[in-house]
Amino acid sequence: MKTNTSPTISEAELIYLLKIKDANALAHLYDAYVKSLYNIIFQIIGDEDEAEKILQFTFFHCWNSFYLFDSNNGFLFSWLSIIARNTALQHKKEKTKELSLQPIITLAKSTNKKLIDQLSSQHRQLIELFFYSGISLLSIAEKLNTDHQKVQSDFREAILALRNLK
Amino acid sequence: MDINSYISSGILERYCAGALAESEMREVERMAAQFPSIKKEIQAIELAIWNFNDQIFEGPHDQLKASIIQAIKINTNFNSPIIEKTIPSKPVATSLETIAATKVEPPVEIKAEINSQLPVVSSADEPLKNSPKNQKKRIGFGIFLVLILPIILAVAAFNLWNNWDSLKQELKETKKIAAKANSALMSVDSNLKATHQQLDTLRNPDVIKFTLSGMKFAPNAKAVVYWNKNTNNILLDPILLPLEDKLHCYQLWCIAIGQTRSLGTFSATNKNKQMLPMSGTTQAGVFLISLEPKNGSEIPNISQLCLMSK
Numbered sequence: 001m002k003t004n005t006s007p008t009i010s011e012a013e014l015i016y017l018l019k020i021k022d023a024n025a026l027a028h029l030y031d032a033y034v035k036s037l038y039n040i041i042f043q044i045i046g047d048e049d050e051a052e053k054i055l056q057f058t059f060f061h062c063w064n065s066f067y068l069f070d071s072n073n074g075f076l077f078s079w080l081s082i083i084a085r086n087t088a089l090q091h092k093k094e095k096t097k098e099l100s101l102q103p104i105i106t107l108a109k110s111t112n113k114k115l116i117d118q119l120s121s122q123h124r125q126l127i128e129l130f131f132y133s134g135i136s137l138l139s140i141a142e143k144l145n146t147d148h149q150k151v152q153s154d155f156r157e158a159i160l161a162l163r164n165l166k
Numbered sequence: 167m168d169i170n171s172y173i174s175s176g177i178l179e180r181y182c183a184g185a186l187a188e189s190e191m192r193e194v195e196r197m198a199a200q201f202p203s204i205k206k207e208i209q210a211i212e213l214a215i216w217n218f219n220d221q222i223f224e225g226p227h228d229q230l231k232a233s234i235i236q237a238i239k240i241n242t243n244f245n246s247p248i249i250e251k252t253i254p255s256k257p258v259a260t261s262l263e264t265i266a267a268t269k270v271e272p273p274v275e276i277k278a279e280i281n282s283q284l285p286v287v288s289s290a291d292e293p294l295k296n297s298p299k300n301q302k303k304r305i306g307f308g309i310f311l312v313l314i315l316p317i318i319l320a321v322a323a324f325n326l327w328n329n330w331d332s333l334k335q336e337l338k339e340t341k342k343i344a345a346k347a348n349s350a351l352m353s354v355d356s357n358l359k360a361t362h363q364q365l366d367t368l369r370n371p372d373v374i375k376f377t378l379s380g381m382k383f384a385p386n387a388k389a390v391v392y393w394n395k396n397t398n399n400i401l402l403d404p405i406l407l408p409l410e411d412k413l414h415c416y417q418l419w420c421i422a423i424g425q426t427r428s429l430g431t432f433s434a435t436n437k438n439k440q441m442l443p444m445s446g447t448t449q450a451g452v453f454l455i456s457l458e459p460k461n462g463s464e465i466p467n468i469s470q471l472c473l474m475s476k
Contacts, residue, residue: 026235035225036216042223052226053465056234057426060468063238065421065451073195075182075208077216082184086425087465094464110222130183137185156176159183163214 011076018066026063033077037084043132044088046104054091058084089134103132118165123158130155172197173207182211240382241471357440364401364441372396376453378473383457384408387472391418391453398446400429407434407472410457417458419466422449429453431462 009017009028017025037058042051061083069079092104107124110116116124129140141151180186181194198205367373373394380387388405402418410416410433418429429444455473456466 026238027231030231030235033216034231036219038226039219039223048226052230055226055230056237057465057468059234060238060242061421061426064242064474068422068451070195073199075212077212078182078184078208081215081219083425085184090426091464107222111224112221115218115221130185137180152176152180155183155185156174156179159179159211159214162218163210165214165218 015069015071015076018063018069019071021063021066026059029062030059033080036077037080040081040084040131041088043103043105043128044085044092044134050091051088054084054088057087061087085131085134092134103128105132115165119158119161122154123161126151126155126158127162169201169203173204178204178208179211182208182215237468241468242381242474360440367392367394367399367401370394374450376450376475378453378455378475380473381471383470384472387455389455389473391475392441393447393450395450398448400444400446401441402429402432402444403441404432404434404455407455409434413460414457415460415462416455416472417462417466418444419454419456420447420450421452421454422447425449426465428462428464431458 014028038055041054045051107116129135137151138148141148373392376391378389387407390403392401415431417431420427432442453475457470
């Protein structure tokens with residue numbers, strides 16, 4: 001997925017550099033994924049300082065446990081975003097003791113209104129609840145008093161909508 | 167297998183979002199390795215999620231890159247070779263076997279006290295000779311004993327009576343010393359049992375050893391984590407850690423696939439130098455020890471990382 005990384009390096013090259021712990025790999029990794037990972041964390045935590053701390057730990061985690069990443073089968077951004085999201089949710093859970101249905105930072109506060117306006121309110125809600133509140137699709141179905149399969153199907157549609165954003 | 171219905175089932179979206187259980191994730195990865203259309207679909211979903219999150223907010227400030235890279239450089243072995251786990255082929259602690267074979271004795275000072283209370287047997291005492299030349303002397307001595315002995319015994323009984331209290335006191339002291347020695351023996355015995363248990367753990371071929379090396383914050387620190395891959399039990403051997411102050415504690419962490427878990431807090435004041443049983447983990451990747459506030463933290467403070475496994 002060359003588009004994910006800096007112009008001078010492909011994802012395969014980045015994975016190779018990370019595997020051999022090349023000194024430049026971390027800078028390439030940072031350039032390619034920092035914004036996306038930071039925004040995932042920030043949406044969950046809602047505090048810049050805390051988000052930076054968790055972002056720092058995400059890169060640290062990635063750098064030191066990269067041998068756990070299966071480059072034959074795994075997908076780099078999915079792996080990184082799961083680390084970032086899990087660490088942020090774990091931090092939030094410890095602070096608030098339970099995960100609420102209300103995200104701390106809603107998509108309505110996005111600095112890119114043009115992008116967000118392309119999503120239906122239902123898709124926004126599902127993305128906010130799942131990605132940024134950390135609530136499982138099953139729990140979302142229970143809270144919204146609807147069928148689990150319907151929520152799974154709606155979630156797929158919400159992701160499909162992300163693929164069609166301009 | 168109908169690939170199109172597999173793709174449209176929504177499982178790939180849930181995979182990219184991290185909404186699947188570990189076994190389901192491995193299944194999706196197997197499918198992706200087998201069918202290029204599934205792999206392509208995952209990449210498209212991944213790109214969409216990445217692209218969306220990349221654009222919704224501005225992102226962090228520009229100075230953060232340098233500070234994060236610097237912090238990781240300082241706190242890790244930045245140019246270390248590829249990480250390897252070491253699996254001991256045979257028990258490492260042969261010295262523990264030596265301990266097991268060693269006779270258990272109370273500490274030297276208690277032993278000295280006990281010895282001082284024991285009666286001293288003189289080697290100079292010899293039996294009387296039974297020669298005819300001495301018969302007269304013996305008769306005289308017998309008469310002397312018959313007359314004098316009752317007087318001596320009476321004097322001795324009088325003295326004994328007078329010294330009764332002091333003898334009672336001495337008996338009390340002797341009992342105290344014996345109790346002290348007994349308690350020391352019990353403690354040695356209990357340590358020996360714990361050592362045997364630990365030796366059994368180390369001999370187990372299911373146990374994987376992770377050596378933790380000191381980081382910049384505590385460069386001389388040393389520790390070893392033993393992880394049983396079947397029972398998931400963890401034993402921590404905090405070989406050398408600087409003593410923490412009252413406001414802090416050490417915390418052991420495990421970084422596994424996509425997750426960081428605290429395996430509990432502990433103190434470096436481990437007087438008996440025993441290994442510490444910590445919380446278990448089903449997956450083991452990298453183990454870290456950091457210095458954290460008294461009751462531990464939610465995520466490790468990497469500026470206070472003391473040790474990390476290689």
